[in-house]
Amino acid sequence: QKEVEQDPGPLSVPEGAIVSLNCTYSNSAFQYFMWYRQYSRKGPELLMYTYSSGNKEDGRFTAQVDKSSKYISLFIRDSQPSDSATYLCAMSSNSGGYQKVTFGIGTKLQVIP
Amino acid sequence: DAGVTQSPTHLIKTRGQQVTLRCSPKSGHDTVSWYQQALGQGPQFIFQYYEEEERQRGNFPDRFSGHQFPNYSSELNVNALLLGDSALYLCASSPPVGVMETQYFGPGTRLLVL
Numbered sequence: 322q323k324e325v326e327q328d329p330g331p332l333s334v335p336e337g338a339i340v341s342l343n344c345t346y347s348n349s350a351f352q353y354f355m356w357y358r359q360y361s362r363k364g365p366e367l368l369m370y371t372y373s374s375g376n377k378e379d380g381r382f383t384a385q386v387d388k389s390s391k392y393i394s395l396f397i398r399d400s401q402p403s404d405s406a407t408y409l410c411a412m413s414s415n416s417g418g419y420q421k422v423t424f425g426i427g428t429k430l431q432v433i434p
Numbered sequence: 435d436a437g438v439t440q441s442p443t444h445l446i447k448t449r450g451q452q453v454t455l456r457c458s459p460k461s462g463h464d465t466v467s468w469y470q471q472a473l474g475q476g477p478q479f480i481f482q483y484y485e486e487e488e489r490q491r492g493n494f495p496d497r498f499s500g501h502q503f504p505n506y507s508s509e510l511n512v513n514a515l516l517l518g519d520s521a522l523y524l525c526a527s528s529p530p531v532g533v534m535e536t537q538y539f540g541p542g543t544r545l546l547v548l
Contacts (some may be wrong), residue, residue, distance in 0.1 A: 355536055367538060413536070422467075426474075
């Protein structure tokens with residue numbers, strides 16, 4: 322079993338739709354939860370960063386973490402064609418003063434105009 | 435702020451050769467991590483450098499080695515290249531311990547092994 326599970330998609334939605342992206346995990350030591358956006362042939366770009374359980378909102382993006390269920394989500398409101406990319410969830414634990422980050426496989430999202 | 439930079443952007447090698455990839459961290463960052471991202475996969479952690487020493491390592495063979503310089507820049511070396519080493523190699527930097535942020539990635543070096 323992988324430490325982080327993520328549906329690779331692809332996920333196609335019409336412009337303006339609400340997008341829900343999800344990951345599950347098995348390692349209870351994870352404390353930091355991140356979402357990255359990666360355009361084709363580019364490096365990942367940090368979108369959202371959350372510590373422990375709870376919600377965080379940034380513009381059209383909302384990240385949710387439910388540690389009791391080991392489940393995290395990213396919601397994108399009013400999706401735009403420019404949101405078309407691969408979305409990677411990532412999780413890390415802080416041990417001895419440093420982080421090791423584990424990524425999901427990424428979900429490919431296409432927003433259709 | 436130039437962010438994390440990597441060189442070269444693309445590289446083609448043949449099996450058995452050796453390759454060196456380079457990374458300059460974001461200004462103010464002192465920790466550099468390297469990741470391998472195969473096509474259609476998430477990034478896999480290779481190792482992390484801090485204070486010019488390898489601090490932690492993922493599940494990669496000794497053919498993968500690295501170095502960090504006093505200016506915090508870093509190199510990734512891969513010896514005896516295999517076809518399976520073809521991937522996007524990502525460098526990520528993070529700030530000093532105590533600043534609770536996460537890593538910032540460079541654009542990557544795309545390595546093709548023929």
